[in-house]
Amino acid sequence: MKRYIVLGLCFGIVIFIVLMYLKVIKIREIECVSQYGLCPSAVNAQLDSYVGLNIRDAKKRIYEYIGKEGSIKGGKVAYKAPFQLVVYITEKKPGVALFMEGQDYIIVDPEGSVIGTSPTTDLPKLSITQTGYTKDQLEFASNLYYEFSRLHPIEFSELGDKDMIVKIAGGVKVIFPLEGDIDVLLGSLRLILSQLNNDEREIRIGSIDLRFENPVLR
Numbered sequence: 493m494k495r496y497i498v499l500g501l502c503f504g505i506v507i508f509i510v511l512m513y514l515k516v517i518k519i520r521e522i523e524c525v526s527q528y529g530l531c532p533s534a535v536n537a538q539l540d541s542y543v544g545l546n547i548r549d550a551k552k553r554i555y556e557y558i559g560k561e562g563s564i565k566g567g568k569v570a571y572k573a574p575f576q577l578v579v580y581i582t583e584k585k586p587g588v589a590l591f592m593e594g595q596d597y598i599i600v601d602p603e604g605s606v607i608g609t610s611p612t613t614d615l616p617k618l619s620i621t622q623t624g625y626t627k628d629q630l631e632f633a634s635n636l637y638y639e640f641s642r643l644h645p646i647e648f649s650e651l652g653d654k655d656m657i658v659k660i661a662g663g664v665k666v667i668f669p670l671e672g673d674i675d676v677l678l679g680s681l682r683l684i685l686s687q688l689n690n691d692e693r694e695i696r697i698g699s700i701d702l703r704f705e706n707p708v709l710r
Contacts, residue, residue, distance in 0.1 A: 515546050515547075515548060517546060517574070517575065518545065518546055518575065519542065519543055519544065519545055519547060519550045519575055519577055520543065520576065522539045522542060522543055522576070522577045523576065523577070524536055524539055524580075524581065526580075526581045526582065527582055527583065528583060531579070531581060531583075532583075535561070535581070538557055539557070539579060547571060551569050551571075551577065554569050554579055555569065558581060562584075562605065562608065563583060563607045564582070564584065565582040565583065565584045566582050567579060567580055567581035584607050585601055586601060586613075587601050587603075587615065587616075587635075587638040588600050588602070588615060588616055588617075588618055588634045588637050588638050588641075589610070589613040589615040589618070590617075590634075590651070591617055591618070591620065592619070592620055592621075596609040597611070597612070597613045597617070599613065600630070601634075602634065602635055602638040602639075603631060603634070604630045604631025604634035616637065617649070618633070618634075618649050618650075619651065620650075620651045621650065621652055621653065622653060624653075625651070628671070632674070633651050633656050633668075633670055636656065636668060636677065637649065637651075639674060639678060640658060643678070644660045644661070644663070645660065645661035646659065647659040647660065647662070648665075654669075654670060655667050655669060655703060656668045656669075664697050664698060664700055665698060665700070666700050666702065667699060667700070667701040667702060668702055668703070669703040677702050680702060681700065681702065684700055684707060697709050697710070698710050
């Protein structure tokens, strides 16, 4: 019985020492790594602001930052003795650049989440005519446009308030709705284009409207 009491006291002392250590020891360096290598400078700058905090508070602030930063998908924090934390993050993959005349590009991932802004980009560019899109509309249009850009070269594109217009380079104009099943829409378009390409007759089609149950060709 006495042995259990002694073990319990020893365990309690160890826990107390660990808690005091986490509270007293100050972090002197925070290292950040992503799936692409070193973290972006903006992320590093934010993490550096937590240097000087104790281990517990620093980890708490870092997880709060990871949770709200739009460019980060997720992450974890590891302690590296004696005074360092290592942050491992997963950055969101840029997919589409939204733009309005005279403004920086709005960079979004393929799912439609805003990652940040940039004055220049090599991403597929989708022109927008307003800023009042719902989250669902922006997510749908970004995802659809990203998948479309992987299949066809694009000459022109514009996101309106009720539809998205995309002109295939050297081909037809396609009008998409801002809701629905992306796989079904792209599958229907693929079928229509293949039939037009295989048809021996010279059929001139200017646009394919996929906003209706039965696609409209003009």
